[in-house]
Amino acid sequence: MDKYDQVIELAKRRGFLWNSFELYGGTAGFYDYGPLGSTLKRRIEQIWRELYVVHEGYMEIETPTVGIEDIFLASGHVGGFSDPLCECKECKGAFRADHLIDKLVPSAETMGNAELDAAIKEHGVSCPECEGELGEAYEFNLMFKTQIGPGNGRQGYMRPETAQGMFVDFLRLARFYREKLPFGATQIGKSYRNEISPRQGVIRLREFTQAEAEIFIDPNDKKHPNIERFANTMINLYSDAGQDTGIVEKLSLADALDKGIIAHEFLAYQIGLTNHFLQRVGIAGNKLRFRQHRKDEMAHYAIDCWDAEVDTDRFGWIEIVGIADRTDYDLNAHSTVSKTELSIYREYAEPKMATQFIVKPNMGQLGPLFKGKAKAVADALKAMTQEELEKDEIKVMVNEEEYTVPGDIVTFAEETTKISGETIVPHVIEPSYGIDRIFYSVIEHAFLEEKLGKSEDDEEEDARIIMKLQNEVAPVQVAILPLLSREELIQHARSIENRLRTKGLLVSYDDSGTIGRRYRRNDEIGTPYSVTIDYDTVDENTVTIRERDSMKQVRAPISGLQEVLYDLMYNDKEFESAGEAL
């Protein structure tokens, strides 16, 4: 059993992850989050919210998981979120049709299926496996299709990313933020991709949770006002150049910027923030790196793109966050399809006075003279210099034909106009988190099988399984354990349980089985602290607090117990200071 199997087995058994639809045999690519899993996931999301929504001020929005066709026409998902496949008629192998010919023709990626078929035939390409004849290319679109409304209702698609909902709301968002860059929106929600063959548990799902931010910034100013916050943060960077030699460099973000490895400050800040988030929820720092997209791997519109990758026991390095500078690509795309300008107007601090050379042909005379060609002639005139226009007879070339325009029907002048601002199509910085993959990475990195050494009369080694979850994400924070199941102890335990709940702590009461078993059970689900109630509790109003990782115990009074545990949980209180050592 490798670590993946152990982690998944525990996750299944203790209520973190279950296969969906198991009752009916299950379907690949769907997982249920059980009681503990849901809580853990929600707590990870909550920290994300705290960082992006509260601290950064990128407000959360919620848009439908179903989208209409236009959105995905614009985003390119209808045409592009699919691969042209080509099957061999002999061996049934499937191949990317464009890859088969991309060495033979200049622009295989942009070709339609018919063109691909023609090119394959023309170059005599056969099956790379068995040399057999290839069938016709067809599209494999990874979006789930659905029908909006009854009958032949409108074509809809389940969204393959949450991002488009935010782009589509751009004008509303810009207005909300009073048209001042930078601003951003975030969304945590489900996205859908009809993967051909999902595997690897929760790593590749057909329905998954994304947390995305779309941050709209000034294309001419990609500095970040708060870059100092992460300037000295050391990051494992696997740069484009580094990937040639396989070297991961540990650099401060300031150095990476100085060396030009990261394109600009705003992106560097996002890398710093992502690094902070991932370690805070419990990703091991030494199993985390940021990999830059290779030049040929990067989408053509992106300037720079970094993936946060996590080292996992079975799958190796997997991508869990993508951070991209998507430039103005998305806004322009939606602008074109919707025929609506998606930009903001920015007023200059000082209006600029611009002198322009303005040509004013007299259309009243030009019209009768040139009839249908008048407009073309006028346009040509407007492009001419003062020197050319000063002649009595102006020669104009239109569509390789020469026309002669009398000089007296064209006036021109230097005019000074006041320009008080400009319209800008913002660039988009997009951190995109795969929450399910982060969830798995967190539990894998927290999973620890600890050997406790041999006990005296037992030959076997005693092993303890612990989930060393961060206090902030643990789905159960305090276990309440009456040492014996006796009525008076149970009463005290129940009242302590209520006391802790009023403080908002996640507690679980457990009185079944021996104390040792209950400790182990809680170690397995990552409960950081246990409170044990015994007869001294009854006599002296004190309890034992036990720390998960060290198994150390202290004795603390019931009064104020909720404050002590809260401080242990959230305020880095030293365990030794929580009570008297035992």
Place this chain on the structure above:
RNA sequence: ACAUCAGUAGUGUAGUGGUUAUCACCGGGCGUUGCCAACGCUCGAACCCGGGUUCGAAUCCCGGCUGAUGUACCA
């Protein structure tokens, strides 16, 4: 998508054609029990689905579903 292998209580498993399907942990109840997977009694719980061969199938065959691995794919 193709190929190979696999699927038995909640979990991990034994079982290669023949009564009531093995064992452990697990979960519940009762008793016992003073702090790191104690003990006794007791109860609960499974042959992935469908078809076929056979007097008889968890076991053999076919199809499906699910999982693992390899290849392909992976905004």
